[in-house]
Amino acid sequence: MLTEALLIALWAGIAGIDLFNGLTHIHRPVVTGLVVGIILGDVQKGLVTGGMLELVWMGMAPLAGAQPPNVVIGGIIGAAFAILTNQDPSVAVGVAVPFAVAAQAGITLLFTAFSPVMHKADEFAEEGNLKGIAKINYFGISILFVSYFIVAFLPVYFGADAAEAMVGMLPQTFIDGLSLAGGMMPAIGFALLLKIMLKKEYAGFLILGFVLVAYLELPILAVALLGTSIALYDYFINKSNDQTPPGNKEVITDGI
Amino acid sequence: MLTEALLIALWAGIAGIDLFNGLTHIHRPVVTGLVVGIILGDVQKGLVTGGMLELVWMGMAPLAGAQPPNVVIGGIIGAAFAILTNQDPSVAVGVAVPFAVAAQAGITLLFTAFSPVMHKADEFAEEGNLKGIAKINYFGISILFVSYFIVAFLPVYFGADAAEAMVGMLPQTFIDGLSLAGGMMPAIGFALLLKIMLKKEYAGFLILGFVLVAYLELPILAVALLGTSIALYDYFINKSNDQTPPGNKEVITDGI
Amino acid sequence: MLTEALLIALWAGIAGIDLFNGLTHIHRPVVTGLVVGIILGDVQKGLVTGGMLELVWMGMAPLAGAQPPNVVIGGIIGAAFAILTNQDPSVAVGVAVPFAVAAQAGITLLFTAFSPVMHKADEFAEEGNLKGIAKINYFGISILFVSYFIVAFLPVYFGADAAEAMVGMLPQTFIDGLSLAGGMMPAIGFALLLKIMLKKEYAGFLILGFVLVAYLELPILAVALLGTSIALYDYFINKSNDQTPPGNKEVITDGI
Amino acid sequence: MASNNKEKDTKYSDQSTDVSLSKSDLNRMAWRSLFLQASFNYERMQAAGWLFSMAPALEKIHKKKEDLVKSLKMHMEFFNTHPFLVTFIMGIIAAMEEKKNDIETIRGIKVATMGPLGGIGDALFWLTLLPISAGIGASLAIEGSIAGPIVFLIMFNIVHFVLRFGLMHYGYKTGVKSIAKLKENTKKVSKAASIVGLSVVGALIASYINLKTTLVINAGEASVALQTDVLDKTMPKMLPLGYALLMYWLLKKGWSPLKLIGITVIIGVGGKYLGIL
Amino acid sequence: MASNNKEKDTKYSDQSTDVSLSKSDLNRMAWRSLFLQASFNYERMQAAGWLFSMAPALEKIHKKKEDLVKSLKMHMEFFNTHPFLVTFIMGIIAAMEEKKNDIETIRGIKVATMGPLGGIGDALFWLTLLPISAGIGASLAIEGSIAGPIVFLIMFNIVHFVLRFGLMHYGYKTGVKSIAKLKENTKKVSKAASIVGLSVVGALIASYINLKTTLVINAGEASVALQTDVLDKTMPKMLPLGYALLMYWLLKKGWSPLKLIGITVIIGVGGKYLGIL
Amino acid sequence: MASNNKEKDTKYSDQSTDVSLSKSDLNRMAWRSLFLQASFNYERMQAAGWLFSMAPALEKIHKKKEDLVKSLKMHMEFFNTHPFLVTFIMGIIAAMEEKKNDIETIRGIKVATMGPLGGIGDALFWLTLLPISAGIGASLAIEGSIAGPIVFLIMFNIVHFVLRFGLMHYGYKTGVKSIAKLKENTKKVSKAASIVGLSVVGALIASYINLKTTLVINAGEASVALQTDVLDKTMPKMLPLGYALLMYWLLKKGWSPLKLIGITVIIGVGGKYLGIL
């Protein structure tokens, strides 16, 4: 069992990287089913279970950092469980989902934990050290690999029941809270952007964009189009004005 | 009965003032029920009826001068009737509502009748006479008191049946018409504002605000936010321009 | 039968003109029913059938060149068929509609075929030849007359069955395709307008109008109001600026 | 020249800014604000009550009679907002008066803030605080407990009075802090205030004038409801806009607001009798 | 220099404004407006009929051949509005021609008004007046009464002709009154007209071009409808916009409108056969 | 003076534009873009991966260390877009760097494009391409055919890689073509970019921050849900806006992003435990 568990964990590591990098989508259940089937020696069952898990995850999309139940762990545990316990593929889904949810919470923690590393990246930038930046990215990938490796290894090696008991120890509210925090996180990124970009002169446009989405539920693209239409107006129509006395321009930049 | 009727009328006068002034909300049925109960000697019944009438009126909000059935008269007549005729509190509601609707129509008339007094207020303003302004407000409150006093006194003293007959003489269409007129009245206030504020230069923004609400059903706050965003643009970004030749500014004010 | 068929065809020609010109609405089924009834000697039946066909066509409106099943041909064939075959008026509808749909496809072809004539009109304009322009319009009307004349004559003279067989030869997909092309045609007109009006300076407003309708589904009137509000802002508020140094104006027109 | 006259009209002649309102001045104003709607009416709504509440400040600030009169006249103009949040506006406006801002700017800020605060206040108090506190009170009362009305009054009024007084002071501080800057640039600020103010008036017209026609034309099988089939499809709220513009036009032609109020009553009642409104 | 040439192009060389259109001129134009759609076609829609209706005015106003030609060319450009309300635009434009406004300004006003009046007219006449009058007529006719068609025609045409003639005169008067001012400031007015005009064109593109794909990709259990699942979620009306811009680009590349019409027919019929449109 | 310093900060000191990126440079960047999310985190999202992908270009373009550092610092700022379409932005930005555009302008374009491309990409790939190809693959796999995963991977990745590489070259070409013009007029362009950029940030705040309160106040018979009954009626998305502004304010007060991330985790978990979020 150790060999199989190690092979499956290896695949989980690779697939876990592919979920965020490469994105060749070898990480999808439909592929993972085949791979796990080969490893565990039941290609047919692997294919069928992978196909069914694929349908379950279809449409759970990773939009703007929001995380659906982890598709990599879900696919791997589901397929492995179906083959090892010789259960009906549809039962596999029930086992796969709690692991996938827990893994998703883990990813939130990972994305949180990786934030401090950015300050190292800032230092490298300050030094013009591009190698350093590269290393940070390689490091990120290694972390991803190791995390997925471990998370996939344990339940396969120790059996789903034992693993499930472990997962069960994490309170659901805690997991939900992490996922909620994940949904709030983009606020920090936007605040960083604002710190750089926001000047009194342009604050009106921040309001504009907000109102258009909050009240009128426009998609971002429509807001960008409207912003462009104002920018064009400002660029071309007010053109003559700003070109006049060069002294005045300073006033704009110095701002009030 | 006279004493009780007078006491209840007194309370109605006070509560009637509180409905528009003070707004401590002693005028709500849940309080009125207790007070009427004390006056008529059945605190329990008063409390229960008041509580039930409170639930009936909950959510009928006085927004922008629009008048729901009058909560003061409704609460008082309802509670008094329940105790005096020893009826089930839920029956009290049926009696209270027609009086409350009629009282609401009366309020519309009162708000109409009080408009001419504003011209006296203009005169006081012209003279810098702040005492005069104060007197007008005290006068307004007195009128409120007297009106509520009478409207509450009659049905309690003469009995609900007799009073209802009187109310019944007012045609429903007339009452509805008054309430409809009440809904149209804000037009006059807005027209007065426009007379002062509207200049050709800004007419576009009047249109803007109208279109945003009429077609897109935005709340006022959203319109104010969008207006602010335009004002900020205008203030900061067009800034340099308007500061240039002082001669030009006159053009703006003299306007075409 | 020839006389009757000719008279009916004559009426169809007149009504066909009225559908687009004059618009006195003598072309509606309620009038056509009477006329066909007189021609075929059964005024009662004509009136009743016309009335019923009127109700069928009510609400199929000719908006922006989009064509509902042709009301002229529908009304005439329906009324004539009801009287000639002595069928119940409601059966007439079933016969009338396929002819009306085919006629509508024919109208799309006619509007397509008439486009080249506009280049003759351009030549006349270039020569200042207003008589020429008039002739083109008379020619257009004649074409309308002749087309309707023929399309109405055939089924009445040869009988609905024979005519229907002819119509049946046109594949439905082809007719649908023509109607679809009709819906796309306004793009060409708008492109011609853009060729004349679009300058980089104003492209933002094209985007604005598009976004307001595409995403917010505003009616054209609301867009025009918003456009007006911007134009007023631009006209009055930016006024002083553009009046300043005359040299700058050239910059605007020469554009980037 | 017209513009010069106008400029004079909108500026206080005494531009000294040495008066400062004290805490107790602000508290007096907050108490008086309880009477905001004492003389509520359809022509000016809360104007006279607003002026009554502002009186302590205005009296102290404008020592020249001429300026006081200018100020009183402006504050007697149409005003309407939420009766609790009003003190926030009062605080700001008091600070602006103190700093002798241009009258047009003051009016602009009044109009620009009254609409949104009205809407917010209605949501917060009439639709939130009231149902919550009255709900608790009523459920106790229905069980016959005298705690019902008492709990209700305490809950409601703690929020009420903390806000009423707190916002007065907060508004004044905000005003003092941000008004000094505004004054430097009077023209531009009053332009900005006009932009927001008139947008808000346009929005108020579409939000708060209730006028719909119930006219339905029945024609044989067809029936056309003027409001839903025609107006709502081309220009919803056309009647409120039309009526506001009619009032505006009549005002400009010299009709008195009183006459307009009378006409409105007649139209309302008449329209109901004719069944078209 | 380019700008100078352009300026010449858009200005009438004879700037005299002594011609005044008489009532009977306007009436002749109103009669002719009955032929607005005589030569309706997909390239210019009502342009030739519009020019035919304007002819009496243009002939009288432009005595210089050069100016007449300039004017006729502009009036042969794409035009489409409601066939009843059109006379209002005619009146205004006639007044503008009379006052020798800049050609660009005239075009801007034409485009800015034709869209909204089209929409309003469709709502008022096709969706209101017609169902009402025809409803009454039909209900009488169904009972066998000859009054049906007669009542219908009288009702409908009283409104029709009163508006058609009335709006012509009203539009002209409005034009004369408000146009004198506009002319002083040609550049600014034509800029304003362009702003409204192009906003309206953008709106027309999204409103009046009907193009949707019916393409549905079925993939095992999944099925993705291109229009509703993708386009409508990112950019509704993307196909109409794309098609209009394609036509614009081809026009600029020198393709003739005729060719574009032919292509449109082919795409429409082809798309139906392939089942993708 | 402040403005002079600032100007220096946002301009590259070496303004030479003689470097041109080769096809193979662009291809290297496209390969590297596969690692866009290698160090994904909540503080900067894809920033470090973005910088890693841009490195070949930046290294070649900025020969002065001082300029390279300026550039790297800017490219380490917050960034997030769709991981396939990102190469289009990369191409454009590479061209802008090559032409030594102002840093503020480059940032403006980055921010203005990342939001819309994020939304479009999510719709095209996660909601369209993936379900189609995976749907086909899954239906084959369920029948036990090994063709399932193979067909899926081929279908998906042909589109994926053609776009990833194609858009890199297309973006670069577009950038080179249209950037020369932009540079002449730096101030105006960076103003235009700020307008679009900040509108997009406002939109992102309302779109992508998920924060709702589940607080429901039950008061006897009445029950008020804070989110749906109050916030959604006055200002939907008020919590996301408030939270973003709070973060902004704390950043300005000198708090580190890390601290903010920690606080966010605490609020999220705490809010869940208290049942108010």
Ligand SMILES: OC[C@H]1O[C@H](O)[C@@H](O)[C@@H](O)[C@@H]1O
């Ligand atoms: O929404 C844009 C983008 O945001 C994040 O980077 C991830 O969630 C991606 O999957 C997504 O495409």
Ligand SMILES: OC[C@H]1O[C@H](O)[C@@H](O)[C@@H](O)[C@@H]1O
């Ligand atoms: O809408 C603002 C305000 O308008 C009027 O003054 C009254 O109806 C108040 O109850 C309301 O709060």
Ligand SMILES: OC[C@H]1O[C@H](O)[C@@H](O)[C@@H](O)[C@@H]1O
């Ligand atoms: O929509 C405006 C107008 O467009 C075309 O000219 C025809 O369809 C008319 O019936 C319609 O009124």
